Amino acid sequence: xxxxxxxxxxxxxxxxxxxxxxxxxxxxxxxxxxxxxxxxxxxxxxxxxxxxxxxxxxxxxxxxxxxxxxxxxxxxxxxxxxxxxxxxxxxxxxxxxxxxxxxxxxxxxxxxxxxxxxxxxxxxxxxxxxxxxxxxxxxxxxxxxxxxxxxxxxxxxx
Numbered sequence: 001x002x003x004x005x006x007x008x009x010x011x012x013x014x015x016x017x018x019x020x021x022x023x024x025x026x027x028x029x030x031x032x033x034x035x036x037x038x039x040x041x042x043x044x045x046x047x048x049x050x051x052x053x054x055x056x057x058x059x060x061x062x063x064x065x066x067x068x069x070x071x072x073x074x075x076x077x078x079x080x081x082x083x084x085x086x087x088x089x090x091x092x093x094x095x096x097x098x099x100x101x102x103x104x105x106x107x108x109x110x111x112x113x114x115x116x117x118x119x120x121x122x123x124x125x126x127x128x129x130x131x132x133x134x135x136x137x138x139x140x141x142x143x144x145x146x147x148x149x150x151x152x153x154x155x156x157x158x
Contacts, residue, residue, distance in 0.1 A: 006109055013113035014071035016143025021077050023049075025110050026142070029079075032106035038095035045096045047103070048080040048129065061128055062120035062139060069117050075141035079103070080125065082137040093136065100140060113145045 001009070030047050038044060050058050058080070059073040072078055081100055083092050104114040117139035126134045 001109065006105055010105055010108040010114075012115040013143075013145055014074075014115055014141070015146045015148075016074045016076060016113060016141070017146050019076065019144045020051075021112055021142060021144070023051075025107075025112065026077060026079075028110065029103045029106040029112075033099040033103040036095075036099040036102040038098070039091040042092075042095070043099075044083055044092040045099050046082050046084050048082070050078040050080060051076075058125055058128065061124040062117070064121045064124060066119040066121065069119050069139075071115070072117055072120075072139065072141040074143065075115075076143040079140040079142060080129070080137055081140065082126075082131060082134045096136070096138070100138065104140065107142060111144065112142055115141045117141055 026049055030049075033045075033047060034043070055075070055078050056073075058078055059075070062072060062078075063070045081096055081103075083096065100116065104116075107114050120139055122134075122137055125139075126132070126137065131137075
């Protein structure tokens with residue numbers, strides 16, 4: 001599939017089937033993220049793969065204050081992406097954003113749906129995972145789409 005077709009195919013989906021994603025496919029997405037550019041080549045991110053009982057625990061904690069993020073409970077896998085350098089390193093959020101986009105575009109090519117989740121109870125999630133020095137994180141909900149998914153219509157550029 002050419003790049004523009006891939007970009008047009010990728011959209012945020014919040015309704016996933018129960019089918020598990022093979023770890024091999026998730027690792028392929030992580031590999032794609034590792035090839036993304038970053039300022040000074042620092043690669044200021046960590047990717048955490050949350051599956052099975054840990055995914056369930058994190059999904060409950062993450063949505064505790066944010067009902068609009070409760071769809072992550074349906075995801076077969078949750079990815080937590082965090083900074084690994086202190087916030088004062090310039091551009092780390094841009095670098096993380098680029099890496100995440102590489103990740104979700106690879107997922108899309110593999111037929112895996114995704115949705116970024118910025119609204120979540122980060123303090124409880126970090127504490128549960130023992131990540132005491134994390135200052136920034138974003139979740140990515142992953143899964144195969146439900147037969148009749150509740151996905152927003154594609155946005156056509158004006």
